[in-house]
Amino acid sequence: MKLFIDTAITEEIREAASYGIISGVTTNPSLLAKSGRKLEDVIEEITTLVNGPISAEVTEADADTMYNQAKQIVKEINNENITIKLPMTIDGIKVCKKLSSEGIKTNVTLIFSVPQAILAMEAGATFISPFMGRMDDRYDSHDAGYNLIEEIDEVRRIYGYKSKIIAASIRNVEHVKEAALAGADIATIPFKVIKQMYEHPLTTSGLATFKKDAEGK
Numbered sequence: 001m002k003l004f005i006d007t008a009i010t011e012e013i014r015e016a017a018s019y020g021i022i023s024g025v026t027t028n029p030s031l032l033a034k035s036g037r038k039l040e041d042v043i044e045e046i047t048t049l050v051n052g053p054i055s056a057e058v059t060e061a062d063a064d065t066m067y068n069q070a071k072q073i074v075k076e077i078n079n080e081n082i083t084i085k086l087p088m089t090i091d092g093i094k095v096c097k098k099l100s101s102e103g104i105k106t107n108v109t110l111i112f113s114v115p116q117a118i119l120a121m122e123a124g125a126t127f128i129s130p131f132m133g134r135m136d137d138r139y140d141s142h143d144a145g146y147n148l149i150e151e152i153d154e155v156r157r158i159y160g161y162k163s164k165i166i167a168a169s170i171r172n173v174e175h176v177k178e179a180a181l182a183g184a185d186i187a188t189i190p191f192k193v194i195k196q197m198y199e200h201p202l203t204t205s206g207l208a209t210f211k212k213d214a215e216g217k
Contacts, residue, residue, distance in 0.1 A: 001180045004053070004166065004188035008035040010045050012191040017049050019194075024052035026129075026168070026188040028085065028109070029059055040076050047079045053127070055107045057085035063094045070095060074104055083107050083126060088116050093123045100124030107166065112138070117152040121161040127186070128152070131169035132179065145169070146178040153183030173197055 004024040005016045008031040016022045025046050032039055043056045056073050060066040070084040083105040086092040096106045100123060107127040108120035112135060120128045130152060132145025149167055156163065167179030167187040173196050179187040189197075 001184055002186045003194070004186055005050075005194060006031070006168070006170065006188040006190050008032045008037075008042050009191070010035070010042065010049065013046055013049050016191055016194055022050055022052070024054060024081075024186070024188075025050050026055040026085070026107070026166070028055075028057045040073065043073070043077050043082065044079075047077065047081060050081075052081060053083045053105060053107075054079075054081050055083045055085040055109075055127075057109065058087075058095075061089075061091065063091040066091055067095045067098060070099060070104070081105075085109050085129075086125075088112075088120065093119050096120065096123040096125050100126070109168065111152075112148070114148070114151050114155055118155060121156065121163045125163045127164045127166050129166045129168040129188070132167055132175050133169035133171040135169075136171075142174075143178070145175065146182045149179060149182035149184050 002023040003021055004026050005013055005022050006026045007013060008027040013025060032042060035042055039056060043054060046054050058066050058069045060069045074082055084099055085107045086096050088108055088110045096108055099106050105126040107129060108125045109129040111117050111128055111130045117128050130148050135145040135148050136142055149165060152165060164185040167184035170176060170187055170189045170193055176187050
């Protein structure tokens with residue numbers, strides 16, 4: 001399973017990229033608002049930090065303006081890694097189909113059911129993004145997100161869809177494990193959770209023991 005970072009803060013992306021394990025980046029309007037910068041400026045800088053898919057989300061609601069916005073983003077950034085992130089709506093699926101037929105990478109987001117995933121895969125989405133954390137919240141269950149990804153992966157396998165599954169709305173390290181076990185191709189992870197993945201009490205105590213032994217104490 002590949003790891004993306006879910007942020008629009010370039011300082012976080014720069015540090016995470018230095019770890020050598022980040023294969024892509026996802027952003028959204030909420031993350032961009034936190035960065036306090038224009039989408040095009042942020043995405044252009046990200047292309048210099050990570051050589052992999054970079055999701056830039058449209059903000060328009062109807063198909064025509066959404067499509068025009070997507071094409072403008074692709075034109076302004078002019079980078080083969082740019083992926084247009086689209087909402088799971090009728091208009092979003094219309095635009096997904098059109099962009100996919102033009103060879104533009106797409107990521108359909110806010111997926112919470114298998115039928116929604118089928119629509120996105122039928123529209124040729126490069127990536128689909130089921131939300132683990134929000135599913136767990138909605139159904140007050142620790143495995144609702146896991147089950148959703150597992151079911152989408154099974155449908156994809158049966159019918160031979162090519163869309164990659166991005167496990168999104170990752171809240172903790174346990175979600176990363178569940179995404180991998182459920183069959184996600186990618187987990188897009190907040191910076192703080194990426195750092196938490198390195199941690200384990202036994203690792204900390206083991207290092208302390210090694211250090212003590214090396215010093216002959």
